[in-house]
Amino acid sequence: MARKKEMCSSENHEPGAGIVLMKLEELHSFEGHPFKVERNQELFELRCSIEKEGVLVPLLVRKNPHGDGYEIIAGHRRKEAALWAGLMEVPVIIRELDDDQSVIAMVDSNLQREKILPSEKAFAYKMRLEAMKHQGRAEADTSDPLEPKCKTELVNVSELEAELQKLGKVKIQKKGGAEGKRSNEQLASMVGESVTQIKRYIRLTHLIPKILDMVDKEILAIRSAVEISFLSEEEQYELHAVMELEQSIPNISQANRLKRMSQQKCLDMNKIYEILQEIKPNQKEQIKLPLERIGKYFPTAYTPKQQVDLIEKLLKNWAKQNVK
Known part of the structure; x- marks a missing residue:
């Protein structure tokens, strides 16, 4: 065991030196890293695996071009899970890239x-x-x-x-x-x-963060979001405010009209209200449940569709027990 520790010593941090152990504090996220690292159920399972087996796949790193230490190329989630598990160092491979x-x-x-x-x-x-x-x-x-x-x-x-x-x-x-x-x-x-x-x-x-987050949560369809991406930043913030106030999401046709009006320089808050207040084809009466009232009862990783499915399932069980 002592020999293995010596072979993986973090003293030799030269590129191409093989697998070495490196302190977590020396590892920095890749600049502009687009992938989210959140302590959700998936990362919790990775943490449990690391606590049991250790970090089986070394992280890939290079010398940090923006400062001290090393920049992670592959392994951001492994680093976070190892930190969550209480580890002080992880195996890495250093490459010149x-x-x-x-x-x-x-x-x-x-x-x-x-x-x-x-x-x-x-x-x-x-x-x-x-x-x-x-x-x-x-x-x-x-x-x-x-x-x-x-x-x-x-x-x-x-x-x-x-x-x-x-x-x-x-x-x-x-x-x-x-x-x-x-x-x-x-x-x-x-x-x-x-x-x-x-x-x-x-x-x-090209979307503002608030609207892009709606795409991630499956509240806004990608095709509609693409059309909205052509709006200016100011117009997008106005649109998001109206969507929240009216509890209304533009469909592809409405999003396209918003885009064309923006390109024609005639889109303002009043026009946005007019478009979002229209009754959509096949629109049915809905019961609206504010997210701040029910969101706390769902796991953080649940999508809106999963939340609706669970509510429907619970209502069916309630109906079976109480409706005669």
């Missing part, structure tokens, strides 16, 4: 997760496409990151977690056959999304 390689590795390792929020996909896809564009030495048109073609081979870090677990190292390889192919087409093929859907996700990065 430039900014674009680091972004690609960071995004790819997180996209393997089973559940990813729309906001996470939005910023992750945007970051990865920018990195791919840089590596491909494409035309420097930052107004639309979906357009440039990749003219050279791309560095691709694939199946990062599997590589770490199986080999204890990260394999960075050139991926051929991509010359002349647009970066968004390559990404679509990698993640199993259509190019159109990737464009939709990236448009979500």
Whole structure:
């Protein structure tokens, strides 16, 4: 056991030195990391696993380009779970990666997760496409990151977690056959999304946080949110205020009208009220339950749909017992 501790000593922090133990205080989050790390049920299960088995898959890090210590490329959730479990240090692999390689590795390792929020996909896809564009030495048109073609081979870090677990190292390889192919087409093929859907996700990065949070909570549909993303920041804040006051969510048709009126410079608070107060097709009378009254009774990870399903289930049980 003592020999194993010595082999994993954190004294040698040189890149390429293999697996070393590193203090948690030396590890810093990746700048602009788009994936949320929350102490929810999923992270609690990871914490329990770490308490029982330890950190089985080392974190991937590089020297922090923004200050002291090291920047986490892959393993933000493992670090948080280890901290929650009371650990002082974790195993890491140090690699020399430039900014674009680091972004690609960071995004790819997180996209393997089973559940990813729309906001996470939005910023992750945007970051990865920018990195791919840089590596491909494409035309420097930052107004639309979906357009440039990749003219050279791309560095691709694939199946990062599997590589770490199986080999204890990260394999960075050139991926051929991509010359002349647009970066968004390559990404679509990698993640199993259509190019159109990737464009939709990236448009979500133009939303204010409050409206983007509504997309994550499945209150606002992605297609409607994409249309709303074309509104100015001020218009979006006004729209959010009206949505809260009226307890009304725009459908795709209403969102499109808001977009067109914004583009025509004729959208104001009164117009927003008029549109949201319209009776939608097939709209039925609803019972509205304020979230501040019932939200505290649900697990924090529950989506609005899960909350509605649970309420319906409880009402059915109540009806069986009390209605004759």
